[in-house]
Amino acid sequence: MIGKTGLTLLAGGALLMAGTVIAAPNGAELAEKCERCHGKNGISDKKEMPNIAGFSAVYFTDTMNAYKNGTRQGEKFKTEGHDETDMNAIAKSFNEQELTALGDYFESLTFVPRDQAFDSRLAHKGKKVYKKRCRKCHSSNGSDPDDDASILAGQSMSYLESQLEQFVNGERTTQPKKMKKQMKRLKDGDIPALIHFFASQQ
Missing domain, CATH: 1.10.760.10 (Cytochrome c-like domain)
Structure with a gap:
């Protein structure tokens, strides 16, 4: 049989448990x-x-x-x-x-573009490819995070090359149908040009 003291302790414990707040992840x-x-x-x-x-x-x-x-x-x-x-x-x-x-x-946080060398001739060609094939989804030269489509401008050329190769080879299965369609329309030399264009956005 639980006495008054025991009931008081149980009630107090229940209140403490009910009042426990789990901290939000930092x-x-x-x-x-x-x-x-x-x-x-x-x-x-x-x-x-x-x-x-x-x-x-x-x-x-x-x-x-x-x-x-x-x-x-x-x-x-x-x-x-x-x-x-x-x-x-x-x-x-x-x-x-x-x-x-x-x-x-x-x-x-604020995105910081890579400080890296690039070929201005290829970057100029890449800008034309970008306007034709990429700008609709990757606006502001690929720098607008509000597109919810990553930030391409100013990324490392090594990273850009590996990711674009995955898209071309079909290894990035999460790519939208419209991007898959545009990737198939790229011509020889377009990908290196795009890489240098995005790298030039510093």
Whole structure:
């Protein structure tokens, strides 16, 4: 039999449990897990990796969920002092609330374009290709995050080359039908031109 004292303790415990507030995920803290590849504040010093600062929260979370559910396959990579991994495994390590917090955090940061050499002749040709094949979805020379279609302007040429090759080869299965259609219309020399054009946006 529970006496008055016991009932009082039980009631107090119930109130404490009901009043417990679970802290919301902290995007800045979670982003520390991304730094070894994408750099501090989303600005990477690795040419194979994209700068993700300034990405729209919608694009970021859509991309991470694609990695998480396996519709987009990540390449294996290894950084000094860490085991080999890929974006699929990394995405699975975050829950929905954490991905939302990360997306909001990276969206709040300012994108910084790569300081890299480029061929001005190819960039000039690439601008024409961009206007004909890319501008409708990747506005402002590929720099507008509000397109929810990534930021292409100012990314590393190595990264741009690897991603465009995946699109051409059909390895990026998440690409929209309209992009697949435009990629098929590219001519020889168009991809290098596009890479130098986007790299020239500094």
